[in-house]
Amino acid sequence: MGRLPAKPSLDQLRKRAKDLARAEAVKLSEAQFRIARDHGFPSWPKLQAYVRRVTEHGETLQHPYHQDVHYYAERALGLLASAEDETPGAREPFERRGQPLTRDGARAVVAREHGFGSWKALREHVESLVDSGEPFARAYRAIEARDPGTLETLLTEFPGLVTARGTNGNDLLGMATATCDERLSRLLLDHGADPSRGNVHGWTPLHQAAYKNLPLLLDQLLDAGAPVDVPARGDGGTPLVVTLFWGHREAADKLATHSRAPRNLRVAAGLGDAGLLDELLDPGGTLAPAAGRHRGFYRPHSGFPAWQPSDDPAEVKNEALAWAARNNRVEALKTLVARGADLDADVYRGTALAWAAATGRVAAIRTLLDLGADVNRVGTFGGPNHGEGVTALHLAAQSGHLDAVRVLLENGADLDARDEIFHSTPERWAEVCGQPAARDLLRATR
Known part of the structure; x- marks a missing residue:
């Protein structure tokens, strides 16, 4: 196949077609077809449409690559959610495109970011994407x-x-990282x-790589110069955070050798860093100013509901308790409770016990x-359309953490x-979520 430059020129392609037509004594349409197939x-027309979009929008163009139109509708809703809860930078495309913060406005933004004048035009393109020949979509399929x-x-x-x-x-590169394939x-x-x-x-x-808990890919990216202190989805949202x-201890411990930023209380709790805990929360329960800073990151994607962290000292301590629990940091749990953290607080989508159960952290559960945590405390967890009025047993059963289920039942x-x-019931959650061993254990306990 021919090599298409990073900045293709339609005029150059037309000239190539004319030159080929003369050299091969074929019709111009035949020469154009050959060049299109060569790429x-x-x-x-498909090649022309692609080159026009690339030429008009340049490096800002977002290339469609997923063949499901619903995927783009979800991205529009996610963009709207981020803009509504004031995630940094999320409002900028609405302002740049002159669109309101509505569903239709979000769809118009997504369409135009992809180089199309309307949602309808984007939808029609996506529906024929598999046969379009567009290189980005082909590269995505190769990655998949x-x-x-x-x-x-x-x-x-x-x-x-x-x-x-x-x-x-x-x-x-981001897509390749998501596949967990280092090659x-x-x-x-x-x-x-x-x-x-x-x-x-x-x-x-x-x-x-941090989200997926992939230590080998972390090493690869770190060796390539990937920055460790860059925030995403809010202030303080470093890869370590x-x-x-998610309670990915192996990846967290690796990243912590490079940086512990942001050095706030929830990071100290999640790492089980006793020295940093003492620095940020004294034995009398008084917080240092840095303890609650840089907590703008609170969700990894828009599947979690909107929330705004506050400077309330109780919230800072209680949130840290949940981060210690999901990372199985037993000594940090004891320190935080001794210094005023509330065992049954549900600061953001889960008590400490709920997080320990969902991640199977048996030592933290015990x-x-x-x-003194309430084993039957009712609270929230995860997305708003899923985790309302749940107990720790629901969450342990859903994830198939049998040892966690046993400890909860014993208590x-x-x-x-x-x-x-x-x-x-927890038994039904286990069944629906494809955890037959947990279902059978709960059923046998009756």
């Missing part, structure tokens, strides 16, 4: 198929792919991909219960507790 496009051979061929034919962006500003990310880095580049939310490949949010967890949305 992987099914027709000259974990096919480094095809990806390398495309990177050679279309050198601009390494810097191109897709929906939400995601680039191919793909290594290939992109070798072709010049920038490991420090974030998407529209500031989310870098290092954030993605992303790992601690510690919290020994300290009086209610088998018949029902959540507020589905009105289902």
Whole structure:
């Protein structure tokens, strides 16, 4: 195939077609068709449309790559949610495109960011994307198929792919990181991909590796110069914080050797850093000013509901308790409770016990219960359309953490507790979520 420059020129392609037509004594339409096919496009109009979009929008263009129209509708809703809760930078595309903060406004923004004048035009393009020949979509399919051979061929034919962006500003390196395939990310880095580049939310490949708990990919990206202190989805949302949010201890411990930023109380609690805990929260329960700073990050994606952290000292301590629990930091739990943290506080989508149960942290569960946590405390967890009125037993059952289920049952967890949305018991949660061992354990306990 021919090599299409990063900044293709329609005039040059037209000239090539005329030259080919004369040299081969064929019709111009035949020459145009050959050139289009040479670049992987099914027709000259498809190649023309692609080049026009790239030429008009340049590096700001977001290339469609997913074949499901619903995917773009979800991205529009996510962008709107981020703008409404004032995530840094999320309002800028609405202002730049002159669109209101509404669903239709968000869809118009998404369409125009992809180089289309309307949502309808974007939808029609996406519906025929698989046959469009567009290189970014083909590269995405190669990544999804974990096919480094095809990806390398495309990177050679279309050198601009390494810097191109897709929906939400995601680039191919970020997508490759999400697949957990080190061969793909290594290939992109070798072709010049920038490991420090974030998407529209500031989310870098290092954030993605942290989110997925991939220590080997973290090493690869760190060796390539990926920055460790860049925030995403809010102030303080470093890759380390992303790992601690999910309780990914292995990745967190690796990142902490490079940086512990931001050095606030929830980071100290999540790492079990006794020295930093003492620095930020004295034995009398008084917080240092830095303890509650840089907590603008509170969710990794818009599937969690909007929330605004406050400077309330009780909230700062109680949130830190939940971060210690999900990371199984037993001594930090004891320190925080001794210095005023509320065992049953549900600061943001989950009590400390709920998080310990959801992540299967048995030592943390035992510690919290020994300290006096209510085993049947009802609270929230995760997305607003899922975790309302749930108990720790619901969450342990949902995730199939059998040891956590056993400890909770030993301490009086209610088998018949029902959540507020589905009105289902922990046993039913285990069944619906594909955890037959947990279901059978709960059933046998009756």
